Amino acid sequence: MSTITVVGGTGYAGSAIVREAARRGHDVVSFSRTLPADDARVEGVRYETGSMLEAEARLRAVSGSDVVVSSLSPRGELDGKILEADLALAALAAEHGVRLGVVGGFSSLRLEEGAPRIAETDAIPAEYAGEARQMNAVLGELLAQPEPLDWFFVSPAEQFGAYAPGEARGEYRTGADVAFYDADGTSAVSGADFALAIVDEVETPTHRRAQFSVAY
Numbered sequence: 542m543s544t545i546t547v548v549g550g551t552g553y554a555g556s557a558i559v560r561e562a563a564r565r566g567h568d569v570v571s572f573s574r575t576l577p578a579d580d581a582r583v584e585g586v587r588y589e590t591g592s593m594l595e596a597e598a599r600l601r602a603v604s605g606s607d608v609v610v611s612s613l614s615p616r617g618e619l620d621g622k623i624l625e626a627d628l629a630l631a632a633l634a635a636e637h638g639v640r641l642g643v644v645g646g647f648s649s650l651r652l653e654e655g656a657p658r659i660a661e662t663d664a665i666p667a668e669y670a671g672e673a674r675q676m677n678a679v680l681g682e683l684l685a686q687p688e689p690l691d692w693f694f695v696s697p698a699e700q701f702g703a704y705a706p707g708e709a710r711g712e713y714r715t716g717a718d719v720a721f722y723d724a725d726g727t728s729a730v731s732g733a734d735f736a737l738a739i740v741d742e743v744e745t746p747t748h749r750r751a752q753f754s755v756a757y
């Protein structure tokens with residue numbers, strides 16, 4: 542059993558990870574600026590408040606954890622500041638010997654081996670470009686982090702998010718940095734199945750200091 546802290550644990554991806562980690566009996570702590578409504582709380586989870594733009598909240602989030610999963614999004618007050626927040630978490634994680642996972646975007650994948658990451662091209666719709674580039678910058682910085690930081694960065698499928706929650710199938714596939722698709726040519730994954738992949742990675746680390754992707 543591990544102590545898993547999910548930063549952004551009340552958001553779309555974060556709440557699915559919190560739910561799955563608690564279901565498997567881990568000690569789970571969620572951090573967000575506001576508490577979830579009573580009916581959105583997962584039993585047994587400790588809900589803490591604090592902004593990851595504040596050093597004292599980051600310290601509370603990292604200390605005592607085995608793994609911190611950052612499921613923040615570069616929206617609202619984190620638009621333009623996600624890199625600062627995730628890098629500060631990374632520095633603390635390295636200092637405290639804590640593993641750090643970051644939930645990023647599909648656009649940090651390549652469409653084929655050797656191609657640039659999608660976020661580094663003009664192929665992203667303008668409405669996603671800012672978010673995609675900010676999360677891709679987080680990946681770039683993680684790739685440059687020296688040992689001993691133990692990190693992973695996860696790119697969900699193209700169709701993933703609050704707009705397309707999908708259903709729990711109990712399955713998923715993982716890839717490296719090249720996007721992959723199902724038999725219908727779709728890249729999708731539900732929140733619940735994405736969370737399976739994250740908690741599996743926490744329980745059995747297979748992507749150390751690496752990016753991986755999750756889709757059906």
Ligand SMILES: NC(=O)c1ccc[n+]([C@@H]2O[C@H](COP(=O)([O-])OP(=O)(O)OC[C@H]3O[C@@H](n4cnc5c(N)ncnc54)[C@H](OP(=O)(O)O)[C@@H]3O)[C@@H](O)[C@H]2O)c1
Nearest residue numbers: 549551552553554573574575592593614644646647699702
């Ligand atoms: N297909 C794709 O590639 C795809 C689709 C969707 C999402 N994503 C990625 O997945 C990640 C998570 O996105 P999401 O949609 O799950 O996010 P989300 O639903 O917007 O959730 C964000 C979470 O962060 C918390 N938060 C916001 N500002 C904070 C702060 N300053 N300090 C602490 N907590 C803060 C929010 O709660 P409070 O507001 O109460 O603080 C919430 O719990 C992002 O990297 C996003 O780009 C990728």
